[in-house]
Amino acid sequence: MENRNQGRRLKWLILLIPTLTIGLWEYVRHAFLLPYLSMDLGNFLAPFIVLAVTLTVVRSLFSRLEQSQRELQREKGANAALEERERLARELHDGISQSLFLLAVKLDQLDELKVEGPVKSLADGLRETVRVMHEDVRQAIANLRQPPSPAAAAWVVPLRELLGETAGITEARADFNWSIPDGSLSDKEKVELHACVREALMNVRKHAKATQVFVIGEKDDFGGFRCAVEDDGIGFACDPLDAPGRFGLRMVRDRAKGIGWAFLAERRGNRTVVELSKRGGGAQ
Template sequence: MKLSYRTIKHLILWTPTITIGLWEYLRHTVLLPYVSMDLGNLLAPVIVFLVTVTLLRKLFAKLEATQEELQRERMLKAALEEREQLARELHDGISQSLFLLSVKLDKLDRTDCSEAAREVSAGIRETIRRVYDDVRQSIANLRTLPAPGDFSWMASVEALGGEVTDAGIRFECEGRLPDRLLTSKEKVELLAIVREAVLNARKHANARTIRVAMEPSEGGGFRCEIADDGVGLGESDLKAFDRYGIRMMRSRAEEMGWRLEIRSAPGGGTTVTVEKEDRAARDDSPRTRLAFHERRKGGSRA
């Protein structure tokens, strides 16, 4: 039976008082011929102590667990409200502005202008269309990505695979990452990277098959690979400034301290690899060893 926060507080407050009352009642009505007054006074604090270390400890543990659950619910609600507000601002601001620009370009095309101006107008319209699609996808991601709470990682990947399959693309999932391996934030960030890589393959690469392979490592790390058989990208395209999806994936991976590698070639598909090194590897990495030696030098100078 799950107790409410108020009930647990009342039990903590009233349990010692009720314990003393019951003890005094039993002592005077039943135990008085067998227990002397001095012995009864000595046993009273002992009984309260025993009740405290048994029942009250469990109640305090339940109280802490209830407080943590309430805190998680407040954080979840705040995250959902923040996402909904951001999605609304994107829809009411950028989306409507892009639509207005498209309408003005249509008016421009109906005016007498040179062929070169029409070509520039067509290029601007295509750019607006792509940005509009990206904004719409960002809004959808904000409303579908899990909030920073406990959720099933594999269920989220399977749901993403269902979206891809519905679009007529073959989706393959190999291996699995147990939920206990990832923190709530790691689940959200890794799922965002996987979703972005899958959507890029679906929207821009004309891929027929998308494969997501994942495996844990012994030291608490993992490796996740998203591969497609699409048209691929050249080296210059991977580094282009307007590749916002790639920049977003790199930024998320860098923030989490993960290694992200993108391998692609025209006509050869694209492979995105996200890897979190295990603790032993991180502790023995060149950067870690250099930082250790710097600390030792600092300590020697001091």
């Protein structure tokens, strides 16, 4: 609202200043300069005076107006994004979350039948899957309703918290090493990087059985960066991008591709590495 009001004021000033300039010039000319300045010369100077005021005062006002319009557009975009996140959070809560709850109730009813053997084993596996999925959905809802702030370096804090949560659940040792300059990333890149690291950590939480988890973010000498999630878990039994039911890394790959980053998922020694990298403008 403040940006909108400021924009209106600037528009009125831009419209009024040339008129006021001519009015003031005519008053000064007739009141003080008429004995020294002929009518023809005064008329000749008038447009140059208006031009001088336009190039100084009005041009500065135009610059401020453009800045105000950019801030207003950013504000509208942020509000639209928050509304969309809230809508998605409601849909997750009212749809998937409720369905998972009902599925858990059905599994509890199956337990009451006192079944044994393969059926009980299958039910226990399904219950664990439902529990993990329900945790993921709840975390997604929380993230949607409280999105990480892209302002300043505060946006890095949720990444550290995600690593801590993963380490707490898996009882692994966590190491967070981050040196990517905040100013080297756009707001969109921060959001995408946060989503990719989160998905990679969720993959570690669900499948890796790791004792050590690392998040590494480092700049290169050309304005780019490398960001990696590494763990000492069991690794990949096959190509993780082709494994059935394993969508997390494919989502990370697609996000990276969409924003122009390189993506890599591989085993290096005793570590599984999921890596994103951005090529700097000065790189050969």
